[in-house]
Amino acid sequence: MLDPPKSEEVLVRIIATGICHTDLVARDYVMGSPNFPVILGHEGSGIIESVGEDVHHLKVGDHVVLSYGFCGECEICRNGTPQYCYEFFTRNFSGGRVDGSHSHHYHDGKAINDNFFSQSSFATYAIAHKNNVIAVPKDAPLELLGPLGCGLQTGAGAIINSLRVRVGSSVIITGTGAVGLAALMAAKATSATTIIAVDINDERLAFAMELGATHTINSLSENVSQRILEILPKGVQYAVDTTGRNEVINSVLSSMRPTGEMICIGVAQKPLALETNIFLTKGYKIKFINQGDSVSAEFIPKLIKMYQNGQFPFDKLIKKYSFEDINQAVEDSEKGRTIKSVLLIGEYGN
Structure with missing residues (x-):
């Protein structure tokens, strides 16, 4: 009842x-x-x-x-x-x-x-x-x-609310589930010009390209850090991790440009361990967020309007x-x- x-x-x-x-x-x-x-x-x-x-x-x-x-x-x-x-x-x-x-x-x-x-x-x-x-x-x-x-405002909010990604920026998104792909679509909507998607599933990576990724990396068959620096020799500016995996997070951090910013969303299955030596002269910022830092009553109507306009x-x-x-x-x-x-x-x- x-x-x-x-x-x-x-x-x-x-x-x-x-x-x-x-x-x-x-x-x-x-x-x-x-x-x-x-x-x-x-x-x-x-x-x-x-x-x-x-x-x-x-x-x-x-x-x-x-x-x-x-x-x-x-x-x-x-x-x-x-x-x-x-x-x-x-x-x-x-x-x-x-x-x-x-x-x-x-x-x-x-x-x-x-x-x-x-x-x-x-x-x-x-x-x-x-x-x-x-x-x-x-x-x-x-x-x-x-x-x-929940899921879609979390991914989109990571880009729009938390990182406030600017026009012409570079973004890497690790994990191409619903949250990661929402972040990817938001990155495209904010006019980021380099959008890298990382996953272990080639079909998902191909779909990420359809949604706006400019580059993809299969972390099973490619060295993530090396590939990032091949694409962006000075490093990537913004990162959104949806995997919660130590090795993924550290591989991205080692390939970020100075003052780079990372958002962590994924639910980790073990304690997060960071290679902190790479932070000492880099000025990195790592933030753990909930719900895409979204005030839902304001953000959800905006996402709906973006959807109706073909942007999301x-x-x-x-x-x-x-x-x-x-x-x-x-x-x-x-x-x-x-x-x-x-x-x-x-x-x-x-």
């Missing part, structure tokens, strides 16, 4: 939701995931069916994308960085609201862990907090928009699955057959 929304919440009929790597690591009890049973899903899109009495910027019938949860009141949030909210873990990974309550219950009243990213969108309906519900244009394809709430063709990454085929969608994501799986859950008319 699903309870009605509280005063600062909305009830959303889910139209579609993306499958993100974070859903899979939560399933595998990585990153302090909530105990099972739990309703996962955090890239939902849908239509508002009801709103709480303290929700004033959203209304019934709005098309919305659901993103990450944050309190909106601490000094971190007030400083414009809600993705680092003091309550981020509680509101996104604890398996319930901040007060410990739940929206979902069995018929006998026993609670089900939920509120994953303040939404739990692997469901036909979701209760979400007003802070992480973003109204979107009704002329945009709602069934495709959910991944903007994220639909090319998406393969749609029916909700009952969720296991196949997950398998295809894990085996690399699909870049971004999207589950079609509900129907709507434009």
